[in-house]
Amino acid sequence: MKTQVTVKDMVKLLEEIAPPQLADDWDNIGLMLGRSDRPVRRLLLALDMTEETVKQAVEYKADMLLTHHPAIFHKLGRITDAGWQQELLLQLAEKGVAVYSAHTNLDCVAQGVNDSLVKRLHIADDDVLDTNTGLGRIGGVEPCGLSEFAAFVKAALRADYVVVGDAGRTVKRVAVCGGAGADLAELALAKGADTLVTGDVKYHTAQQAVFSGLNIIDAGHQATEWPVLEDLADRLSLRFAEKNWNVVLKVAQETLLLRHV
Known part of the structure; x- marks a missing residue:
């Protein structure tokens, strides 16, 4: 029988793969949003929390979104629908989607x-x-x-x-x-x-x-970082199988922000 997994379990595994102490002092990493006791059955990997990836997370019925770039980088004084980042966090919170970010610790590990x-x-x-x-x-x-x-x-x-x-x-x-x-x-x-x-x-x-x-x-910034998502997805899938975890995952499709036209 497959083992049920919580956000806390997933955070522990992600910190084994990319230890938080490797991150730069100026960075913001770790669990950005969500309750630690919530179950995780579906995980979506992405470089960024954007309207595009949040939509995919909701459509995929993801319980957790793992991003490379911090979903929250600068301190937020409030969370309303006034700004695009806050709006996306609200959408994810309303859907019960946890967000975890591994940035400079994933760069150097x-x-x-x-x-x-x-x-x-x-x-x-x-x-x-x-x-x-x-x-x-x-x-x-x-x-x-x-x-x-x-x-x-x-x-x-x-x-x-x-x-x-x-x-x-x-x-x-x-x-x-x-x-x-x-x-x-x-x-x-x-x-x-x-x-x-x-x-x-x-x-x-x-x-x-x-x-x-x-x-x-x-x-380009995105193209030089995309490969890690595919490799990380493969590593996580193997770990899930070893642990007999009831979790499936996929890598989000992300449009290049800066393109030649």
Whole structure:
């Protein structure tokens, strides 16, 4: 007979996978909404709490929504229907849907955001890029030109587009950081990378990196983080089976916020 699971049980499991102590001090992670004793039979995974993913959670009859980006980041002085974020929280509360967020702790943990990137981009013999924070990964790829590798990145991450900064170097040793990791460019260079794959790269940051000898591939914030959802879903499904938990899950379909038109 399958074991019934509560929000509290699910939180415990999620904290085993992405320990909260790994999160940055400025971050807001953990259970954002919901009663700990409520049952969880259906779980929806998403990068963000948006109108799109909340609608899917309601239609899926999810008991819990797991997001990567914090559903509540800045302190809320009130929860009304005056703002889009508050409105979505109200909708979820009214439907009894709990919300849990794992952000920077999922970024840096083993088998988290960056290890998913490593796997999708076929990076071998990888190691942690920033050993102080656990962020980023660095390793080797089959040598190729930047244009060829950028096309591979775009396809592998199902990105709408990639933006490339060409430092004139053959791609051999690649650093990655899901989301916004351009501030790791100097460290990537110091560790022997010729190319950095990340998202949200600003112009002057790219200029400094490229003129210092580092190729840049900006594949977008969402595209560099989506892979972890599929991998996390697989891991959770295995854990549910091992524990004989009566929980099913799915990954939400999310539209790219920023697209080429």
